Structure formats: C-alpha cells, structure tokens
C-alpha cells in the first residue's frame with residue numbers, strides 16, 4: 001500500500017487548536033471588526049460550542065478572536081486542547097456566508113489556516129469549498145451500512161499491520177488493514193504480478209458480498225461527484241490535465257481498521273503506480289467517527305519549505321469530520337498536491353455496532369494501462385513506482401518511474417529513473433499495446 005509515514009506528533013501546545021485569524025493587515029476589510037464576523041469565525045473554529053459561550057469568550061477577550069479561541073480551547077473538556085467533537089453532523093454553522101465577504105473561498109481558506117493550526121470542517125459545502133474532497137453523509141441506507149460494517153468487522157479480526165521501510169528504519173503502520181479485489185482470478189494475479197513497496201502483498205482477499213454491492217453504489221456516486229466537481233470547481237468547467245475522462249470503475253479496495261482512539265495513519269499521499277495520474281478515490285467510513293486531516297504539500301526548497309516538519313506544517317491543516325456511513329471522495333487534485341492522515345486522539349464516541357473500531361474502505365480503480373505488465377521495470381527487474389516531483393524546480397509536478405525496492409525492509413534498491421509522460425487523458429505511451437492486449 002502507500003508509504004504510510006507515521007511522523008511523531010509535534011509537541012506544540014496549539015497543535016490541535018483550531019485556526020485563529022491572522023494578525024491584522026491593511027488588506028483586512030471593515031466587516032472583520034464586526035462582532036458578527038468574529039462570532040462566525042469562532043463558531044467555525046469551535047463548532048460544538050454554543051453561541052452565548054462564544055460571545056462570552058469574545059467579550060472577556062476584549063474582542064480578540066485569537067485570545068477567545070485559546071480560552072475556548074482550554075475550556076474544552078477533551079484533552080490536547082482539541083474542540084470536543086460534534087455529535088451531530090452538520091451542527092456547525094457554514095463558512096459559506098463568510099466566503100462572499102472574505103474575497104472568495106481560496107482567500108478564506110488561506111485566512112483561516114495558519115502555521116501549526118487546524119481548521120475543523122463538518123458541512124459538505126465547507127469541505128468541498130476548502131479541500132480537494134467532497135463528502136456525502138448517510139451514504140448507504142442505515143441497515144445496509146450496519147450490515148456492511150458487521151461484515152467488515154468480522155473480516156478485520158484477521159487484519160495485520162503493514163510493515164514498510166522508511167529510509168533506514170522498518171516501520172509498522174499504527175493500524176491494521178487488508179487488500180481486496182473483486183474476483184478470484186484477480187486475487188491470483190495480484191499475488192504474482194503486483195508489487196507494493198517493493199514486495200508482493202500476501203494478504204489479498206476477494207471482496208465479500210456486502211462490500212461488493214456497496215461498491216456499485218460508490219461507483220455511481222463517485223462518478224456523479226467527479227462531474228459535479230469539474231462543472232463547479234475546475235477552471236472553465238473542464239477536467240484537469242491528465243485526468244481520465246472515462247468512467248471511474250472501482251476494482252480494488254484497501255480496508256483499514258482503527259481499533260481504539262490511538263490507532264492512526266500518518267500523513268501520506270496514496271501511491272499512483274496502479275491508479276495513474278490525477279486519481280480519484282472513494283473512501284467509505286463506518287463505525288466510530290474520526291478526524292481526517294489534510295494539508296497541502298509545501299514544495300521543498302522554497303522560502304517556506306526546507307523540507308522539515310515545520311515547513312510541512314506551514315500551511316496549517318484542515319480537519320474533516322468523518323462520521324459513520326459517510327463517503328468521502330478524494331478528487332483528482334488531491335494526491336499530487338495534498339497529504340492526508342487519520343490522527344490519533346484520546347476521546348472517541350463508541351459506536352453501537354463497532355464499539356471502539358472504525359472501518360474504512362478506500363475504493364480504487366486500478367487502470368488497465370498501469371498494470372505492471374506494461375509499466376517500466378527497474379534494474380532490479382521489479383516494476384517501478386510512479387511518483388510526482390514535489391521539489392520546487394522546473395520539474396515540479398512532473399511524473400517519474402523509480403525503483404520500488406528502497407521501501408522494502410532489507411532491500412537497498414537501484415537508481416533507476418525515467419520521466420513518465422502521459423497524454424492529456426493521463427494515458428501512457430504504451431496505450432496502444434494495452435488496447436491490443438485487451439482486444440485479444
């Protein structure tokens with residue numbers, strides 16, 4: 001699976017505090033002085049705190065939103081200074097009304113996210129406006145979601161932790177998982193052909209019935225969301241360069257299990273090797289609600305980004321609340337430019353069916369042209385991994401094929417490197433070969 005890089009959490013007292021408005025600049029608008037604006041900001045930062053408490057905190061801070069926010073965070077009954085999780089989805093007042101007055105969504109996101117801070121989002125409208133994701137709450141009929149959860153809880157009893165190589169360390173991802181494909185034939189194919197982090201996955205399973213029927217619904221919903229995203233959010237209402245214009249057809253899934261509040265997954269981007277560039281992923285959450293954090297990748301070697309942890313955090317991060325039975329769509333602009341994680345926490349609301357567990361299914365479309373029988377092999381004779389340049393150079397955003405083996409415990413890897421070229425629809429130069437193969 002992806003290189004789950006589990007970073008040690010930084011010990012900053014405000015690491016978990018919702019973002020506060022930046023210091024005043026001359027560009028600020030008059031409305032930012034209004035109590036109504038400040039209250040709306042505080043409400044977005046502390047979505048579960050009542051208006052009168054917010055007002056009280058604001059008054060006792062002489063109208064300073066950041067001071068009020070700190071007071072509210074300290075008063076919060078949960079540890080780590082994190083706002084108490086809203087139990088009811090959609091409880092937060094929307095940020096949309098602020099967008100108009102703050103000079104657009106991008107300006108507001110920039111305004112609200114700040115170094116080392118977190119902006120907490122709950123409503124679908126806020127999530128799709130400020131992140132490359134969209135969310136559908138109550139996705140499956142309630143009984144279907146519970147039945148799927150029960151099926152996957154049973155499966156998860158035999159899940160294992162993933163082990164991977166991070167530079168010279170062997171690391172275990174702090175949650176368990178397994179990989180699913182839809183047919184027995186594909187199970188065999190995966191076992192012999194596909195390579196993950198330099199080795200083959202041993203635990204490959206066939207998609208169980210309820211997960212398969214959910215997959216059809218996810219497929220429909222994700223395709224609808226892709227079209228809506230293109231029409232409403234992309235320049236000129238056109239798909240992105242390298243984005244696949246054809247239907248998204250999920251055929252594999254990683255199922256993750258987080259048993260208790262401390263299980264997590266560190267910041268990472270999902271590997272594009274078998275998905276191709278500008279991939280879309282449908283992620284269904286079941287059981288305990290957890291926080292999905294996203295942050296923009298800061299290109300290294302920039303003014304802000306020397307590549308250290310604080311540089312990575314310089315944009316601030318956004319937290320998306322993922323309740324039971326919600327479908328999160330990570331859109332085409334996500335994997336190349338953003339990282340995501342599930343943060344450990346100390347407090348969770350147990351779920352009536354799942355207890356302390358959260359199950360997550362990330363449905364993916366492994367594309368025929370990215371099958372390892374077509375992609376370049378390295379000097380170790382292993383199919384290579386597809387990466388995107390994240391250094392701030394003239395090659396920023398370019399794709400490359402590289403040796404996998406550096407990610408495998410005990411393997412050093414080779415220096416193989418090849419630029420990856422794609423047509424406008426994200427198809428590689430060997431597309432013709434793939435079509436021939438499919439026709440035969």
Ligand SMILES: O=C(O)CCC(=O)C(=O)O
Nearest residue numbers: 002254256270342360362
């Ligand atoms: O559990 C989640 O919501 C995220 C899982 C994830 O990032 C992954 O499977 O790549």
Ligand SMILES: [Fe+2]
Nearest residue numbers: 002269270340
């Ligand atoms: Fe991921």
